[in-house]
Amino acid sequence: AQTVTQSQPEMSVQEAETVTLSCTYDTSENNYYLFWYKQPPSRQMILVIRQEAYKQQNATENRFSVNFQKAAKSFSLKISDSQLGDTAMYFCAFMKRTGGGADGLTFGKGTHLIIQP
């Protein structure tokens, strides 16, 4: 079984600053995906960024980037030039690849990110 740990229950930064959210995971699998999801108060989970474990290059999506350290089983999210709209719960998630597809997501407990004006 996989586990995902997010050790920061809450973080607060000023608008325009850079913030990094931490995530570690435990698995014996070699083929998997890692994700960061954002959940605003509206409850809908929104995909922020995705990383495939076999790719050494870190994924980036505009202001969002990850630092994927496979040997250390670490997967942090960096948000640059933070904006008020980034305020939300952020969840790190793991998905194991199987034969022809993949399993469901295993989520961490989340980090509540607050962007202060």
Place this chain on the structure above:
Amino acid sequence: EAGVAQSPRYKIIEKRQSVAFWCNPISGHATLYWYQQILGQGPKLLIQFQNNGVVDDSQLPKDRFSAERLKGVDSTLKIQPAKLEDSAVYLCASSPTSNQPQHFGDGTRLSIL
């Protein structure tokens, strides 16, 4: 492209009553998931469907929870009878295939009195 539709958005029932949630995935998405998100926690997978077949229901409390996906499109999740610990948000997600990113609905918030 229409997103994942879920209803109702909110539901309040008393313990030992029954409740059902409905999910309509994105058109053409073969894989459908139900997650339970208890307050202050990340979502937990309850069941995964591939078309109308169950792929994984290992975390579904089968003594009280059931789910079906008729004709490989819409899905319903039922709880009978409900317990206090079932108070949570129930999220439905879908993806074209199981190894592609999942798209989530807005969820149903269930409160058990």
